[in-house]
Amino acid sequence: MTPIDTAAYRSRWRRYHPAVKGVLCGGLLACALMLPPWPAAALVAAATLGSAVAAGVPLGLMARAAAGPLVLIATSAAALLVSVGGAEPVGWAPGGPARAAEVAARASAALGTQLLFVLTTPVADLLARLSRTRLPAALVEVVALTYQMLMVLLGTAHRVASGQAARHGYRSRRAGLRSAGALGGVLFLRSLDRARRLQEGLACRGYTGRLTVLVDERPVPPVEWAAAAAPPLLVAALTLTSTALR
Incomplete structure (x- = not known):
């Protein structure tokens, strides 16, 4: 967060x-x-x-x-x-x-x-109520899933970068460029894996094209x-x- x-x-x-x-x-x-x-x-x-x-x-x-x-x-x-x-x-x-x-x-x-x-x-409070407006449900769900993915990737990037720094991955400019490239590759692969698992999870829960969220109104x-x-x-x-x- x-x-x-x-x-x-x-x-x-x-x-x-x-x-x-x-x-x-x-x-x-x-x-x-x-x-x-x-x-x-x-x-x-x-x-x-x-x-x-x-x-x-x-x-x-x-x-x-x-x-x-x-x-x-x-x-x-x-x-x-x-x-x-x-x-x-x-x-x-x-x-x-x-x-x-x-x-x-x-x-x-x-x-x-x-x-x-x-x-x-x-953002969670806002998106849960936007779904009840005339905005297309697909648009609201794409925004919600994108936001969730960004938060997950930011956390992953922070943990990976911290591990690289602890191993002196940024001790020089050349090492920093190499570590940054490795970080980008890890984030790309993990984002694909996260998207696949998210799709499978939604399918297992009977996703029909709309995410139902309980809002305390x-x-x-x-x-x-x-x-x-x-x-x-x-x-x-x-x-x-x-x-x-x-």
């Missing part, structure tokens, strides 16, 4: 219905993408961080998970600072800093809302829907009011 999955299972919001958390995170995401970036992006970021603290999400883990995407956002926004063509082959783009800041603010705020949902909602109180919708509505109201007063 990855640290993100562990945080999702330990979250104080685990007991809430995924749709409720979807209303909160989806509403904040819509605010980050559709409203004027100032002050919407800052308000969305503040609401996201406050929700993460309330849910018991480790902020250090959230920062580590956001590090890679934030680097991509920064490099993508930096491309807006320059223009190619015209009087000069390469030059500073007119209004480039403003556009770059707007794109970076929107993307960063949107990233935070998605991480909030991921860090508070286990409970009615969602209206107060939970209202609490989930309140932060996005508040962000939208504050942003529109601020824009109107300028």
